[in-house]
Amino acid sequence: MGPEFVQFSLTPILIGIFASVACALPGNFLILRRQALIGDAISHVVLPGIVVAFLVTGVVAAIPMLLGAAAAAVVAVVLIEAVKRLGSIEPGAAMGVVFTTMFAAGVLILEQTDTSDVHLDVQHALMGNLETLVWFRATGWESLLDPAALATVPDELPRMAVVCALLVACTVVFWRWLKIATFDEGFARALGIPASAVGFGLVIAAAVAAVTAFDAVGSIIVIAMFVCPPAAARLMTNRLAHQVWWSVGFATLSAVLGYVFAGYGPLWFGAENAVSAAGMIAAVSGAILGLACLFGPHRSRVGVGRQEAP
Amino acid sequence: MTPSSRPAIAADHGRPARPDAIPAEAALAVRGLTVSYGEKPAVFSVDATFPAQSMSAIIGPNGAGKSTLLKAALGVIPRLSGEVHVFGRPVKEARERIAYVPQRASVDWDFPATVMDVVQMGLYRRVGLLGRLSGRMTRAARDCLDRVGMADFGHRQIGQLSGGQQQRVFLARALAQDADLYLLDEPFAGVDAATERAIIDVLKALEAEGRTVVAVHHDLSTVRAYFDHVFLINVRRIAEGPVETTFTTEALQATYGGRLAAAHLDELAVAGGRA
């Protein structure tokens, strides 16, 4: 792996890994709480968020757009909760109503505004631009030690790394709360643990991960990474801590293999152009989940679930 | 109609002299508690006093608000009105003195955790978010498992347990909380006879140690054998007091209405008389 690798592949792969891990971590708790689809909802409302941010600020800059997307995610979460409670609507339907409406509004505003000269479109939102996040100034591995070159890595890399580290820290610090509020909410409340706040915090953490990842890699990765690595990990073990480690491993593997397949796979088949890396990472995570469903050591249900219990 | 009301059935067995006052010596005192799901009160304006260092049962028909009373007292579900005191202090300030055993069916047993993981959850309040679980604490947790006869199951995945074993694990978790007041929601529901025996032995031992046990209970035939104090509820408080004076045919009829055949009630009262 020579200088070309560092220049063209290292940063996208790292960004892909950080994004995947940042999404997979909260995903573990979301799937155990039967809230896997909140990731789907959040990733859809990111578009209206950035569109509104663009309308307000008039610039295509990362920070306002991230803030706009985060605000949209919070609005969506609150609206979903409101529809669920006020209308006594089941969570899936409440999500469906809220995120499709917000997405439609985003598309409509986008079409109504003149954004033809800026790089702001639905496709970008869906697919990201992982392939373009290259490190032009790098001349080889030694650039990793060169401050001048390091200063030119794409902004997405440090941003994604910070968010990923933040999520790791939150997972470690709130581990016990997350575990107990997910397993037995009533007991958690009786202990005086703010179980509702833990649930809301988890969703907000997921939103932060989704918004940052989306900016770098598009919303497809986000949806797939919230669900696939944790779901596959659930089928590998019966310990929560092990499950989280497996999910991190699967997320990393998906990012690396997906990027490699997208970049080099078509060449192996004689084609000339690379395919979408974001899409391929999602596809690889799906393949891993498929294998886990077929061969995972703990793939079948053993416990008496809530529903079947007398 | 007479202005001076005579004691009627709902009455006043064991009612303290000034029921409104919150007795500091009571382990759990509930005043004016109302909880409602939608438009129908599940528990209405209930006053209840559970004496310390005794075993109390909360008894009533299905849907009478037994579990609701317990959960609302703990703040697990919101209350429409009312106050709750534990050992004379507001419940919020006394959490470390309460241990809670929820209904077994309220959690998903497919959760990725071992028996030991669950028991250690009872220590979370004491160790905080990042505090280290010391060797002494893990040993204490193992002792709790031992007390419920599950010492060999520490590493078992919780999904592989039978109903009775699940209940014992929940009890062990409450023991790990090392509290003064134990609140149990239907601890004997759907468990085998051996588990029921094991659980009652543990609860009796707790009482002997000077702790207080309050359990939602549904099996009328064991009330006299297991408990000293009863609280009868059917949305409203029907009666409360020591088992001998309060657990009577009249009180049960008032609680259950026509749902219990008279013959069955007499049988219980007789069985009770023998006990």
Place this chain on the structure above:
Amino acid sequence: MLDALLLQAGYNAALVAIGAALLGFAAGASGTFMFLRKRALVSDAVAHATLPGVGLAFIVMVSLGGDGRNLAGLLLGSAVTAWIGLLVIEWMTRRTRLAEDAAIGAVLGVFFGIGIVLLTVVQTMSAGRQAGLESFLLGSTAGMLLQDAVVIAVGGSLAVLATWLMRRPMTLVAFDSEYAAAAGYDVRRIDLLMMALVMAITVIGLKLVGLILIVALLIIPPVAARFWSERAGRVIWIAGGVGGAAGYLGAAMSASAPALPTGPIIVLVAAAIFVLSLLFAPVRGVLAALLRHRRFQRRVHRRQGLLALAAHHPIREAYTLRLLAREGLVRPDGVPTEAGRAQAAKVARDERRWEVAREIHQDAGLTGRYDGLTPIEEVFTPDEIAEFDRRLGPPVAVGAR
């Protein structure tokens, strides 16, 4: 705009508007089944799973030397992968410990990812430059060919027909699947049929609304309709009406202005109907519920306050005190007024009546209504109450056991 609403904006536009109305109707009605089955978001996964089919169909048609943009061919391809996605969800929830939401999320993300990969392949194919497959993401009726409009109109009619034919077994299963199974229906097959119908609607709606938003037509109308009726049969037709209106209005509005994309407009019309329903529906609406809750809370506190007065307890809660003070039943310091004492006496008498009633009528059905709020007059006749009072009269008549 008016022209478009009256179908005067051209033959194509009129066909599209009629097709959108029919499709909206079918989507609303059949989406109701999914909604009642609590599987609303399965349709989201189905919709996203159409994308790889569109890409594959294009690649296959081009490699066979045909026109990759043939709408019927693309729709057929999308139906195939959507069906595979459905089967995968079914298989994962049945065979593994994963819950349905995880299966839905996995299929949605992964199939969509594969679809995007295939779209990038299509873009690099020589024929793909003007493939316009992106229009399937968000739907577009601009520049639609006559045959495309016909496909939508015919497809919409067929979907309505199929919904109508299957309404009975589907209502049964959606409402009470265990009863349906006991009655001899093959629940799993009806479920699959339901999914097939949803899939067909998704596929027909692809070109019109786009695959990200078609799910809105399957979810929003049933949720909106649910506010207006408690009966499943009615909800289906109301949802159909909502969906049809949204489809028609949306398509017509979008035909009137080139910059108004069809899909989002249709969705936003449906969402507006939903918001109105949420707020103003007579029984389940937020406004009605809020008023009801306030009234209920007031009743509870008033009653508890009077009970406390009757028992000579102080009133502890500030809200109760305020409430009674406002009615002139207590003074601000909590001491009952004349009127308050009278009311409390009535409450105390009713309590005693209830006690007698519960002794006489050991009937759970009647005495079970002794919940503290139900007035005794609602449960017993005046004659019965007079009887209670008679028994209450002499101090030792009752309960002297």
